[in-house]
Amino acid sequence: MKRGRRKTEDIIRILRDSEGLSVDEACRKHGISQATFNRYKKQFGGMSVKEAQRLRELEKENAELKKLLADQLLKARTLEIALEKNV
Missing domain, CATH: 1.20.5 (Single alpha-helices involved in coiled-coils or other helix-helix interfaces)
Known part of the structure; x- marks a missing residue:
């Protein structure tokens, strides 16, 4: 069953929580695939929550x-x- 889309703030929190963990551990902990994790990291890797909110407003x-x-x-x-x- 397909899950709903995650909010940008949730994605950034996932990336922050995953610092120091291996990709496998982070994916297991948050219930996402490695491809999804890598896509999140590429798109939102160095971003803070405020920056992501501003980006959404600008878009x-x-x-x-x-x-x-x-x-x-x-x-x-x-x-x-x-x-x-x-x-």
Whole structure:
């Protein structure tokens, strides 16, 4: 049965708890595979919880800005098409 996604803060705590342990011991302790552990370490290895929260905020803001840009480009394209038909 597939488990839900872990929060970034939980992943960072797993990595912190695993310091000093072998990869096998850390994976066994937290119930994750070695591939998952290595992916977590690669993605969040040197990050603190505050940095991860800020990263999530920035990603959310970036997504909102991309939506706004797409809306503006769509409006501009619609106006261009309307003007071409009138000419």
